[in-house]
Amino acid sequence: MNERFEISPRLRNTSLALIAVGIIALVAGLFNLKLSHDHVDQTRFWIVLLHNSVFFAMVTVASIFILAATSLAQGGWIVAYRRVPEAIGANMWLFGGIAVVVLLSIVYFFQIDGHNPIFHWVHPDGDAILEGKKAFLNPTMFTAFTVITVALWSYFGFKFRAISLAQDLAPKGKTKLYFYNMKVAALFLVVFCLTMMSTTPWLWVMSIDAHWYSTLFSWYNFASSFVSGMAMIMLWVVYLKNQGNLKIVNKEHIHDLGKFLFAFSVFWTYLWFSQFMLIWYANIPEETTYFKVRMQGPYSIIFYANFIINFIMPILILMARPSKRNYFTVTYMAMIIVFGHWLDFFQMEMPGPLGAHWHLGWYEIGIFTGFIGLFIFAVSKSLAKHSLVTSNNPLLKETIIHQS
Amino acid sequence: MAIKKFAVACYDDEAVLFPAIDKVRNSGYKLHDVYTPFPVHGLDQAMGLKETDLHIAGFIYGITGTSTAVGFMSWIFTKDWPINFGGKPHFSLPAFIPITFELTVLFAAVGMVLTFCYLNQIMPGVKKHVFHPRQTDDTFVVAIELSEHTSEAEVLAFLKSTGANETNVQVAESEWWYGRFDKKEAYELS
Numbered sequence: 001m002n003e004r005f006e007i008s009p010r011l012r013n014t015s016l017a018l019i020a021v022g023i024i025a026l027v028a029g030l031f032n033l034k035l036s037h038d039h040v041d042q043t044r045f046w047i048v049l050l051h052n053s054v055f056f057a058m059v060t061v062a063s064i065f066i067l068a069a070t071s072l073a074q075g076g077w078i079v080a081y082r083r084v085p086e087a088i089g090a091n092m093w094l095f096g097g098i099a100v101v102v103l104l105s106i107v108y109f110f111q112i113d114g115h116n117p118i119f120h121w122v123h124p125d126g127d128a129i130l131e132g133k134k135a136f137l138n139p140t141m142f143t144a145f146t147v148i149t150v151a152l153w154s155y156f157g158f159k160f161r162a163i164s165l166a167q168d169l170a171p172k173g174k175t176k177l178y179f180y181n182m183k184v185a186a187l188f189l190v191v192f193c194l195t196m197m198s199t200t201p202w203l204w205v206m207s208i209d210a211h212w213y214s215t216l217f218s219w220y221n222f223a224s225s226f227v228s229g230m231a232m233i234m235l236w237v238v239y240l241k242n243q244g245n246l247k248i249v250n251k252e253h254i255h256d257l258g259k260f261l262f263a264f265s266v267f268w269t270y271l272w273f274s275q276f277m278l279i280w281y282a283n284i285p286e287e288t289t290y291f292k293v294r295m296q297g298p299y300s301i302i303f304y305a306n307f308i309i310n311f312i313m314p315i316l317i318l319m320a321r322p323s324k325r326n327y328f329t330v331t332y333m334a335m336i337i338v339f340g341h342w343l344d345f346f347q348m349e350m351p352g353p354l355g356a357h358w359h360l361g362w363y364e365i366g367i368f369t370g371f372i373g374l375f376i377f378a379v380s381k382s383l384a385k386h387s388l389v390t391s392n393n394p395l396l397k398e399t400i401i402h403q404s
Numbered sequence: 405m406a407i408k409k410f411a412v413a414c415y416d417d418e419a420v421l422f423p424a425i426d427k428v429r430n431s432g433y434k435l436h437d438v439y440t441p442f443p444v445h446g447l448d449q450a451m452g453l454k455e456t457d458l459h460i461a462g463f464i465y466g467i468t469g470t471s472t473a474v475g476f477m478s479w480i481f482t483k484d485w486p487i488n489f490g491g492k493p494h495f496s497l498p499a500f501i502p503i504t505f506e507l508t509v510l511f512a513a514v515g516m517v518l519t520f521c522y523l524n525q526i527m528p529g530v531k532k533h534v535f536h537p538r539q540t541d542d543t544f545v546v547a548i549e550l551s552e553h554t555s556e557a558e559v560l561a562f563l564k565s566t567g568a569n570e571t572n573v574q575v576a577e578s579e580w581w582y583g584r585f586d587k588k589e590a591y592e593l594s
Contacts, residue, residue: 277498283490321459 003388005245007380015376022370029363040357043117046110047208047353048364049102050118052371054204055228055345057099058196058221059338061153062229063088065192067160071185076398077256080249082390084236086164087382088229092157094378096150103146103204107139118353121210129211137207145203149195156188161382168391178394196222205345208352212290214279220271221348227264227310228341230257231334236379238331245388248400251325255404258324261333265314268341272307294347298356302347309340342368408549408578410436411559412535413568415544418444424566425450428548431562436547436578439539458523462516469511473504525580533576549578 033045063085070078078085106118116122121137124130130137163184167177201221206213214220234257240246279287294303313336323329350358390396411433415421421438428435429452438451477500481487486494521527539545546568550559556573563571 273498273501277501280498281490281492319463 002391003245003247005240005243005380005383005388007384008243011376011380015373015380018369018373019377020373021366022373025363025366025370029367033363039112039117040354042110042112043353044357044359044363046102046106047118047349048367050106050204051345051349051364052367053095053099053102054349055225055342056371056375057092057095057150058200058225059229059232060088060092060095060157061192061196062226063233064092064153064157064160064188065196065226066230066233068156068185068188068192071160071181072189074182074395076395077253077402077404079390079393079395079399080253080402081233081237081240081246082164082393083383083386083388084233084240086161087379088232088236089157090161090382091375091378092150093154094374096154099204100146100150104143107142119207119210121207133210137203137210142203142207145199149200152191152195156184156191159184160188164390164393165386167393168387170392172392174392175394196225205348208349209290212287214275214287214290216271216275220268220275223264223268223271224341224344227261227268228338230260230264231337232375233257234261234330234334235338236383238327238334240383240388241327248389252402252404253399254327254330255321255325256402258318258330258333259404261330261337262314262318262324265310265318265337269307269311269315272311293351293355297351298358299347299351302343306340306344306347309336310344313340406578407575409551410535410574410576410578411548411550411554411556411563412572412574413546413548413563413566414536414538414570415546415568416542418544420567421544421546422446422450424546424563424568427566428546428563433554433559433562434549434551436549439535439545439547441540441542441544444544456523458516458519461519462512465515466508466512468515469508470504472511473507474500477503527580530580530582532580533574533578535574535576536570 029045029048033041036042066078067082067085067089069075107116107122110116110118111123114123115125119142120127121130121133122139124134160181163177163181167181170177196218198218201218205221206217234254237246237249237254237257241249276291279291293299314333317329318324318333346360346364413424415424421440421444425435425438425447435451438447440447478495481496482494488494489496489499492499525532535547536543536545546563548559548563550556550573560571560573
């Protein structure tokens with residue numbers, strides 16, 4: 001099967017306009033915030049870039065993860081639109097690269113009066129707790145982990161796509177590449193569990209609150225990024241379907257993606273609550289400071305909005321079978337979920353450096369818009385490069401007759 | 405609970421069974437049920453069964469469990485026997501959540517199992533008429549409900565023509581009943 005996706009002028013212009021908004025926000029931020037004398041403004045400039053670049057890098061790697069997981073489980077349902085997560089994963093180098101540049105700039109170039117307002121551990125300055133964590137939390141370790149992680153993710157992002165494209169050209173009925181793909185998937189899951197499931201969120205997100213720690217944090221981050229990654233895939237599939245592409249995709253496949261949105265929203269809540277309840281119950285001051293500022297402090301509105309958007313809404317709206325099979329409901333919920341988890345990362349990252357001086361204004365929204373534009377632009381380029389439907393995949397027939 | 409007359413046809417093969425069910429439904433006979441030794445994909449659609457409402461029952465049981473747990477714990481810890489646990493407020497919702505969750509699952513699970521048994525008329529200690537002893541072994545059994553006006557010979561000939569290798573007419577109880585004995589014996593005893 002060969003089915004080409006052509007980027008419509010409307011899509012390209014929209015994405016370029018969104019990128020332009022992002023660039024304007026960045027330049028305006030550079031002059032208004034970065035070059036300002038106010039310490040809060042300077043911090044805001046960097047933390048917003050960190051928030052968005054980390055969020056989009058994690059959303060992108062979620063696509064590679066679902067490819068690996070379904071390859072190993074021999075899931076037939078995803079093969080109908082496998083090219084979408086492949087195209088997202090192939091852009092790992094871009095979003096990972098942006099994250100590396102932003103993170104390393106913050107570690108090496110950002111300091112105010114000899115200390116780093118975002119990553120306090122860069123200059124421990126005799127702080128007993130930070131000195132104790134120095135073996136792990138130091139610029140060298142951070143750089144090594146970040147660069148190796150993003151390099152591996154990008155490699156596997158390219159690899160899955162390359163295998164899938166090679167399968168298209170392979171002789172009919174040959175399963176050699178299919179089983180090779182499973183081996184690569186198994187290898188990626190090992191990499192994934194050592195990065196996204198553990199070290200990456202520690203370094204990129206949790207070390208912003210370097211005095212505090214939670215053993216559940218990486219799982220919680222994984223759930224958050226995974227459900228928004230599935231929402232991104234959903235949005236692309238519905239968009240392509242709307243454009244008249246992806247003819248073999250029908251409500252059964254949409255239903256499966258909808259189940260993922262529903263189930264992993266609940267999973268996210270499970271982890272979110274597990275982390276919260278233990279800290280609330282034990283009531284140890286060094287742990288409760290984390291939730292004091294978020295729940296009862298200046299962030300309480302975002303804290304509760306986060307819970308309502310990411311749990312109450314999905315569980316009520318997506319629970320019924322018909323709503324998971326309705327294109328409008330799933331599109332609407334996918335957009336809500338992406339925004340909700342963007343907000344979730346917002347409330348993880350902002351309180352540490354900014355405290356009460358947080359904003360959800362032109363700069364935050366502008367940079368987010370720019371990243372959305374870049375995401376649409378880059379992924380649509382990758383989608384248009386090759387056929388939208390895989391051929392010669394042993395599970396192709398299974399996916400066409402799939403019933404959810 | 406009613407004694408009814410059934411025409412029973414046995415088939416060897418799924419490939420014969422599906423066209424036969426189509427023919428039975430198209431010719432206007434009332435399909436009572438189809439018994440198969442194993443779950444057959446697509447049989448529900450072929451028989452024209454409607455989507456089950458079991459999940460709606462499950463939702464109601466779950467909500468019942470949630471409100472039971474929250475209501476009961478709130479009553480105990482605020483009204484009946486308030487205890488101070490580590491200085492927490494008497495009404496501590498986060499502490500109730502795990503138990504609420506468990507009770508929701510318990511109510512939904514137990515309720516749905518019992519509802520499932522009721523809908524399928526299976527339960528320890530109840531009995532249902534068996535149309536053919538080999539329906540749990542290697543035979544697909546189709547039972548058609550007959551009225552007084554139906555000609556038995558005509559039905560049996562029709563079933564033969566759909567590829568049945570064994571046909572007969574049985575008078576039997578259509579629903580389940582309590583007891584381990586056949587209904588016929590029960591009538592003879594009374």
